[in-house]
Amino acid sequence: MVGELMQRLRELSAERENAALFFDVDGVLAPIRPLPGDAAVPDVVREALSRLVGSFKLVAMVSGRSAHEVALMLAVAGVTIAGDHGATIVRDGVEVSSVPPELLGRLEAAARMLARDGGLKKAGVRVEVKAASIALHVRGAADPADAMESAAAAASAAAAAFDLIHHRGRAVVDLRSPDADKGSAVRRLVLETGVRAALYVGDDRTDIDAMRALRFLEREGTPPLRSLLIGVASDEMPSELTEAADYLISQAEVLPLLKALERSSAEAP
Ligand SMILES: [Mg+2]
Incomplete structure (x- = not known):
């Protein structure tokens, strides 16, 4: 260092x-x-x-x-x-800030939309529904670059439909609340x-x-x-x-x- x-x-x-x-x-x-x-x-x-x-x-x-x-x-x-x-913020084991219920509804709807997307499965994208976000993982896909494009396109469509934002991370596209x-x-x-x-x-x-x-x-x-x-x-x-x-x-x-x-x-x- x-x-x-x-x-x-x-x-x-x-x-x-x-x-x-x-x-x-x-x-x-x-x-x-x-x-x-x-x-x-x-x-x-x-x-x-x-x-x-x-x-x-x-x-x-x-x-x-x-x-x-x-x-x-x-x-x-x-x-x-x-x-x-x-x-979500947890201090000393106590939740001091939690996910608003209306966000959960939007995430659930987005998760249903992604589950119906056959292209994601074909590209080897693994969808992980988390408490306050959805992660589309491409690590392990046969063609990670192609999987990343599929994941980004699907996340972008879901973000537009349910007022969420998406961004690319390390071998992942995240979909979450803009707030x-x-x-x-x-x-x-x-x-x-x-x-x-x-x-x-x-x-x-x-x-x-x-x-x-x-x-x-x-x-x-x-x-x-x-x-x-x-x-x-x-x-x-x-x-x-x-x-x-x-x-x-x-x-x-x-x-x-x-x-x-x-x-x-x-x-x-
Ligand atoms: Mg990190």
């Missing part, structure tokens, strides 16, 4: 009582696996995270998975989880906790919403906020991640980053 980034991490640790740490899960804490169900957060990462909880004002996971699923993957007490791309994204979740958590510094680590398109929201709060300056935005680079990363992030690291450098935060917290007064 570059020395300049290490210095920024030390500065963040020095004000940990007023700082938030935000982490995406897949591709950041959990290495990408061919099937999302096989992804896991390594024990060393869970242990490092649990040592940061209580030291920093807020340690939060921000994921496209449901908050419940993230809680099971992590099993770290005291973390805040923004699941379903920010539509909640990782940006709105991060903004809410920053304002509610009153933190003055925030770290965000993410690898995909939806994380850029969170990075932009933090950058926006920083520019607004009321309340004052310093942000440190870290992109996790991969072959599948969106090109905008390079512009949105202050630094790019590899997935293998995430654990050293957690350990650097832990070390500098122990050293800092």
Whole structure:
């Protein structure tokens, strides 16, 4: 990790009582696996995270998975989880923000429309209906590029029909509410906790919403906020991640980053 980034991490640790740490899960804490169900957060990462909880004002996971699923993957007490791309927020095991029923109706209708689409099945697209979004997975398809086109076309049609938005991620097209994204979740958590510094680590398109929201709060300056935005680079990363992030690291450098935060917290007064 570059020395300049290490210095920024030390500065963040020095004000940990007023700082938030935000982490995406897949591709950041959990290495990408061919099937999302096989992804896991390594024990060393869970242990490092649990040592940061209580030291920093807020340690939060921000994921496209449901908050419940993230809680099971992590099993770290005291973390805040923004699941379903920010539509659900769970703090200390208690849901503080949940999916509005009218959104559920629109998602169910979109899921029915996608289930009727024979082309998706033929292209090898796997449709996963989640609590507040629908993921069209193309990983494992015989022709992933062709599957991505089919998934994007179907998601676009469903989005138009049911007032949803769709976007391409890493081997996935997500369909979700236009009213909640990782940006709105991060903004809410920053304002509610009153933190003055925030770290965000993410690898995909939806994380850029969170990075932009933090950058926006920083520019607004009321309340004052310093942000440190870290992109996790991969072959599948969106090109905008390079512009949105202050630094790019590899997935293998995430654990050293957690350990650097832990070390500098122990050293800092
Ligand atoms: Mg990710």
